[in-house]
Amino acid sequence: MRNLSGDYIVEFVLVGFPTSPPLQLLLFALFLAIFLLTLLENALIVSTIWLTPSLHRPMYFFLGHLSFLELWYINVTVPRLLGAFLTQEHRVSYVGCMTQLYFFIALACTECVLLAVMAYDRYLAICEPLHYPSLMPFSMATRLAAFSWGSGFFSSMMKLLFISRLSYCGSNIINHFFCDISPLLNLTCSNKEQAELVDFLLALVMILLPLLAVVSSYAAIIATILRIPTAQGRHKAFSTCASHLAVVVIYYSSTLFTYARPRAMYTFNHSKVVSVLYTVIVPFLNPAIYCLRNQEVKDALRKTVLARCPCSKDIPDWCAIKPDKKGTVS
16 A cells, blocks of 8 residues: 555554463453443444433533444454454554555544533533533434534544655564554654654644633533532532543543643553453543433433333343432442
8 A cells, every 4th residue: 555655565564462372361251241341331322312202402512422432432443453363463464554544533633622521511501500501402412413423523523634644664573562642653654753743732732722612611610610609509410421520531631641742652562451441441531431320311211222122121230329319320
């Protein structure tokens, strides 16, 4: 395959996680289990929100988009990693590498913006409860979701445009388990300052600006909660956004560590471990953190899925989390 600079790039080699064969099989089983559970969890949440009219509200609308995003997000990196564990085939074509990079960046940036949108939604619900229906109608929620997806894919296109113009020579070994920006920049033999600058500026825009929106929203939320006179009222208000805050902390801390720096990373072994956190673990935990602790979603899951199973009465309440009397998140 020929890149825009005119150099012929045949393939790259993804190092992945080089270990002994028995450990490779163990890692394969572990990642396969997480992968399948992630697909099941997020598919259940998307279908439940879609099929349950009582969940057709902005909060669950955004949760559905997040779960739909996670379905694609984990499919960008994990299937190729599973194949490498089994076959020891670590080669990836230039086109395959750039395609994986494009969709990975697009979905990662979309998630950053979507998390900020969800924080803004919680801000309106807690700080402006009387005006919430008029401030966040379904049309506004649709526009915000579309903006999240559009900005993420546009940002990825701009990054890839500059990275694909670089010339690659010498070693084609990428010390990572998927095609990422920093390892690719380290392989180029042309001037990478412009590509690094574009990557850094877009990382600031797509990570730090949404993070600023999240921090501002939660500053207002905390101030409002502290003015609630009763401890029970404060707990009830905070419980509606505690799950979102937990995921925000995990996701943004790992992405900031990895991407919000102007130069390519130099500790790639540590980078691979951190990358597993936000490419595999976060999509796996999001459904449990967000939705399975919500009584409305649990009830909808039982009605749409478990109620149709003949043995549903024998299935334990594996996601029961003592909700309050009104069925809100706890």
